[in-house]
Amino acid sequence: MNTTRKQVCMSNTEFRKHPIQLSRSAFNELFQSPAIFFPFSVLAFVQLLILEIFFFAPRFPLSGFFGPIINKFAGSKYLIYPNNYILLDRWFNHWSVQGIVFVFLGSFFIGVAILIINSINNEGQINLPAIYKETWQRYVHLWCAALTVFSVIFFFSFLYGLIYKRALLIRSTSGGFFFIKQLVMQGAPLYQLLIALFSLAVFAYIFPIIILEKRGFFSALVLNFKMLWSSFICILLVVIIPALLYIPLLLLKINGKLFVNVWAPEGWGMLMVCLILVTMFIDAWQYTAITTCYILDRESR
Amino acid sequence: MKKTVLAFIIILVGMFLFLSLIDTSDYVAGKKLWRGNKRFVEIARDPNVVPKQEFENLADSYTTILADYPDSQFVPLIKFQIGKLLTLKGSYGEARKSFAEIAEQYAGNSDMCTRALLYVGMTYEKEARGKEAIKIYKKIMSAYPRTDIGLRMPMLIMRYYKRAGDKGEALKAYLDAVAFYTKIHEENHDNVYGFRALNILSQAYLNQKNWEKAVDVLARMLIEYSSLKFVDYRKVYNIIKTINTVSLTHLKNYDRPKAIYTEFLEENPQHPIKRVLSEMIVAIDELKGNQDLPEGATDNVR
Numbered sequence: 001m002n003t004t005r006k007q008v009c010m011s012n013t014e015f016r017k018h019p020i021q022l023s024r025s026a027f028n029e030l031f032q033s034p035a036i037f038f039p040f041s042v043l044a045f046v047q048l049l050i051l052e053i054f055f056f057a058p059r060f061p062l063s064g065f066f067g068p069i070i071n072k073f074a075g076s077k078y079l080i081y082p083n084n085y086i087l088l089d090r091w092f093n094h095w096s097v098q099g100i101v102f103v104f105l106g107s108f109f110i111g112v113a114i115l116i117i118n119s120i121n122n123e124g125q126i127n128l129p130a131i132y133k134e135t136w137q138r139y140v141h142l143w144c145a146a147l148t149v150f151s152v153i154f155f156f157s158f159l160y161g162l163i164y165k166r167a168l169l170i171r172s173t174s175g176g177f178f179f180i181k182q183l184v185m186q187g188a189p190l191y192q193l194l195i196a197l198f199s200l201a202v203f204a205y206i207f208p209i210i211i212l213e214k215r216g217f218f219s220a221l222v223l224n225f226k227m228l229w230s231s232f233i234c235i236l237l238v239v240i241i242p243a244l245l246y247i248p249l250l251l252l253k254i255n256g257k258l259f260v261n262v263w264a265p266e267g268w269g270m271l272m273v274c275l276i277l278v279t280m281f282i283d284a285w286q287y288t289a290i291t292t293c294y295i296l297d298r299e300s301r
Numbered sequence: 302m303k304k305t306v307l308a309f310i311i312i313l314v315g316m317f318l319f320l321s322l323i324d325t326s327d328y329v330a331g332k333k334l335w336r337g338n339k340r341f342v343e344i345a346r347d348p349n350v351v352p353k354q355e356f357e358n359l360a361d362s363y364t365t366i367l368a369d370y371p372d373s374q375f376v377p378l379i380k381f382q383i384g385k386l387l388t389l390k391g392s393y394g395e396a397r398k399s400f401a402e403i404a405e406q407y408a409g410n411s412d413m414c415t416r417a418l419l420y421v422g423m424t425y426e427k428e429a430r431g432k433e434a435i436k437i438y439k440k441i442m443s444a445y446p447r448t449d450i451g452l453r454m455p456m457l458i459m460r461y462y463k464r465a466g467d468k469g470e471a472l473k474a475y476l477d478a479v480a481f482y483t484k485i486h487e488e489n490h491d492n493v494y495g496f497r498a499l500n501i502l503s504q505a506y507l508n509q510k511n512w513e514k515a516v517d518v519l520a521r522m523l524i525e526y527s528s529l530k531f532v533d534y535r536k537v538y539n540i541i542k543t544i545n546t547v548s549l550t551h552l553k554n555y556d557r558p559k560a561i562y563t564e565f566l567e568e569n570p571q572h573p574i575k576r577v578l579s580e581m582i583v584a585i586d587e588l589k590g591n592q593d594l595p596e597g598a599t600d601n602v603r
Contacts, residue, residue: 038302045309052316060326081332128302 019237026238026289030281033120037284039109044280046105051272054091058084082265092272095157099150107146110287111135111211117291118212138210144217145206149199156195164188189250197243200286201236204228207287208294227297238293242285249275330370334379337362341382348389356390377403377413384420393424400424415441415450431465446485447494452501455481459505478505496526503543512551519544520561527569537574541581555589 030036057066058079070078070087078087091097115131135142167184170177205227209220228235252271340359344351363383367376380403387396400417407413418441425434438454438461445451455478462471482505485498499522506515523540526532541562548558562578569575 035302038306041306041309045313048313049316052313052320056320056324059320059324059328061323062320063326063328079328081328081335084328 017234019234020241022234022293023238023241023285023289026285026292027242029117029120029288029292030284035116035126036113036120036288037280039112039116040280040284043101043106043109043283044276046101047276047279048273050097050101051088051092051269051276054088055084055269057091058087082268085265085268088269089272095154099154103143103146103150107142107207108135108139110146110207111138111142113284113287114208114211114291117288118295121292121295135211138214141210141215141217141220142207145203145210145220148206148217148221149203152199152202153196156199157192160188160191160195186254189254190247193243193246193250197239198236201232201239202228204235204239204290205294205297208291212294212298227294231293231297235290235293238289239286242282242289245278245282246275249278327370327373327375330366330373330375333362333366334375334382337366337379338382341386344386345389348391353390356386360386377407381416381420384417388420388424388427393428396424397421411445411448412450415445415448419450426461431461435461442481446481447489449497452482452485452494452497456501456505459508475505475509478502490525496522496532499525507543507547510551512547516544516547516552516557516561519547520564523561524565524568527565527572534574538577541578545581545585549585549588555585559585 053062056062058070063079067079070076074087074090077083112131112135115134116126119126119131163184167181170181172178172181203221203224205224206217206220209215209223209227210217213220213223215223249271253275337359340355340362344355344359360383363379363386366373367379370376380399384396384399384403387393387399400420404414404417404421407417418437422434422437422441425431425437435458438458441451442454442458455474459471459474459478462468462474479502482498482502486495486502489495489498499518503515503518503522506512506518519540522532523537523544544558544561548554559582562582565572566575566578572578
């Protein structure tokens with residue numbers, strides 16, 4: 001058994017009481033076995049590539065293709081500095097872009113990451129070609145799982161959008177209603193983060209079950225809820241703890257106007273790159289912790 | 302794995318550098334202009350405390366952008382910035398020369414030309430040469446009446462005389478403005494300039510506290526331009542709000558706005574704002590009802 005896991009728990013049944021220790025052991029495991037970062041670095045590369053393409057979209061030579069699209073769907077002002085950074089943020093964070101990356105690529109590389117973590121935990125060799133082959137065989141089920149997670153995030157985000165639109169109609173400038181309005185509107189990025197974290201926690205075990213137990217999507221979904229029934233709070237904490245790293249950058253993003261008015265607009269682009277890199281680290285940490293929880297939970301059954 | 306991650310970094314950095322180097326588009330010119338404009342805004346906060354060298358440096362930056370990107374869409378904007386910088390510096394003669402060159406170079410572009418001439422007039426005002434400034438404003442008014450700046454000139458002249466304390470000339474300018482806008486409206490009844498002329502005319506009447514005429518003009522704006530072709534919902538609501546405020550607060554006339562809205566609804570029974578106007582008529586009736594009751598009539602109700 002991996003020594004970090006030995007350090008974490010006295011027994012496999014006690015892990016649910018030690019989410020912080022679990023998280024810490026996952027963090028240590030990341031640095032002891034940096035191979036875990038590899039699949040997430042591929043995802044980060046794809047995200048950075050997309051960001052770069054969108055960044056150069058209003059500029060020659062990509063403007064030859066993107067220029068008319070930007071003109072038609074956004075307006076010609078976004079072809080000009082520094083408005084292109086607003087468009088960059090809007091396009092990059094659009095649900096369709098992030099959805100396609102997560103569902104088509106994220107599902108595959110999360111599967112790869114889980115197999116790598118499992119290999120490390122079993123103190124076996126990491127054989128990437130074999131891992132890719134094994135993940136590819138489960139790809140359809142992983143794809144369905146990723147689509148389900150994304151659909152849940154999208155649904156709750158849509159609900160939040162309705163609440164946000166309703167908050168916009170509040171005309172009070174002081175008092176309780178104004179406070180509610182500010183709470184709903186100012187915290188938008190934080191609420192989006194909480195929705196994503198909650199959705200991830202609710203479907204935490206689905207990827208490990210599909211990959212490690214080689215189950216189909218529907219039986220993995222049922223088993224996920226059965227296993228989570230007793231350890232949901234632990235999983236939720238294990239998912240939230242790494243995500244705390246995201247909060248300072250999110251606060252910077254909320255105060256984005258500072259970049260344009262006080263610093264240089266390039267700071268906005270740098271912030272987006274930092275967010276991608278931090279997300280890579282957080283994802284690696286979360287899935288290491290989730291996979292460890294899953295393995296301990298499975299052994300306790 | 303390490304080699305793969307290194308390859309990723311090389312691809313991303315390489316692509317970034319390559320695309321940055323081959324970019325010869327207006328984007329780069331726009332970026333340099335934005336930086337220059339940021340410095341311009343800082344200088345404009347208090348030009349008296351800024352060293353002369355700062356002005357020179359900024360003017361050089363603008364000139365360099367002009368030289369490096371002579372075909373850029375930002376060339377006219379940069380030329381205006383140079384003229385405005387000279388104005389801030391206090392070099393009014395040079396600024397006028399710069400603006401006059403723009404007016405000459407872009408004689409076919411009425412927006413550009415009127416803007417350049419407006420700045421020429423403003424430099425005369427700063428030099429306390431009001432007569433020359435008024436001459437320029439009148440020239441814009443007569444040569445370019447169907448432009449945004451041309452339409453504003455009569456009001457600008459009126460405000461100048463008011464500031465100068467010349468009541469006689471201010472009154473004359475006000476009467477000239479009324480005649481001007483009425484003529485523009487008659488000649489451009491079917492286009493946006495007709496609407497804009499009425500809009501500014503209503504502002505002139507409100508400025509002079511000529512409430513009756515202001516309401517008449519606002520009524521015409523609402524009824525004659527009901528098709529929302531030139532008028533969006535926000536403008537419509539502003540017109541209604543102004544009619545209500547002026548009629549009820551200044552004229553104490555509850556029937557006038559009702560008559561306006563009733564006429565509008567008769568001519569446009571399916572208009573999108575019919576519900577708003579119908580509710581407005583009911584609300585005005587209620588207000589009027591409360592006004593008509595004798596004093597003490599509502600005491601028992603309380």
